[in-house]
Amino acid sequence: MDPDRNFNELATRFRNTIYATARGRLRLAALTQDFADLNVLTPDARVLDIGGGQGQFCLALAQQGAQIHLCDISQEMLQIANEQFAENRLPLHSAHCALQDVDNAFPGNFDIVLNHAVLEWLENPLDALPILAQKVRPDGWLSLMFYNLHGHVWRQLMNGGLNDPLGANPKLRKHGNAPQHPLDPEILQRELEKLGFEILRWRGIRCIHDHMPQKVRERVGPEALADADLAYGLKEPYRQLGRYVHFLARKRH
Ligand SMILES: C[S@@+](CC[C@H](N)C(=O)[O-])C[C@H]1O[C@@H](n2cnc3c(N)ncnc32)[C@H](O)[C@@H]1O
Secondary structure, three states: OOOOOOOHHHHHHHHHHHHOOHHHHHHHHHHHHHHHHOOOOOOOOEEEEEOOOOOHHHHHHHHOOOEEEEEEOOHHHHHHHHHHHHHOOOOEEEEEOOHHHHHHHOOOOEEEEEEEOOHHHOOOHHHHHHHHHHOEEEEEEEEEEEEEHHHHHHHHHHOOOOOOOOOOOHHHHHOOOOOOOOEOHHHHHHHHHHOOEEEEEEEEEOOOHHHOOHHHHHHHOHHHHHHHHHHHOOOOOHHHHOOEEEEEEEEOO
16 A cells, blocks of 8 residues: 655646646636635634645635645645745745644644645545544534546546556556545545535536547637536536545534
């Protein structure tokens, strides 16, 4: 079994290949729309971003007045987060610590807990859920984004991986750049419900973008494509094909 994936040597590549691209912009647009639709952010909200990496999305929350606490096992990702907040003259409480030790670095609970694109890199993803749950205050929110099993399998099939659609792209896998555990949203939903959460938003992210041939993407253009992705990402059955799923789950009091 692989250990949890530290992003140290990937930090610069991550900034350039994820957030500087249409894929990254779609991810941010989807999260932004979900937070706005459900009125998640209250003035002065205390936010904890676990495995927060470079802090791109929580920077947007800080710009709206939230107080951000962020932890990660990668010192290099944290350094970029600290620089980005400093450039924007916004405070950031950051800690070099693992999800499994988050309670030591940031005791107590929070209005909003973010865990985005982390679970699939952990050795034991489901073990993380009670830790995340415990950090959310009653009536607070968990924003959970994870690499979707169904989107992964469909992409592998469309790429001709007919014999092993569950497997990862061998080149990515070799360099540790493929998430080790694509996750089944229904299993996560069940586990979160057991932990006292109600899922109020279930969105697929990049459910059109990643399955569309490059030539067609160029013809329709990035804006029309983003609009369609955001709209179909909320509809069954298309949302099931998203490369990522975003849940907004509210903790019962
Ligand atoms: C794909 S990045 C996502 C970063 C950020 N949440 C985002 O959405 O942009 C995954 C992050 O999880 C971190 N990570 C992996 N295992 C971790 C653990 N056990 N505890 C804390 N962070 C972890 C990695 O170092 C990396 O920064």
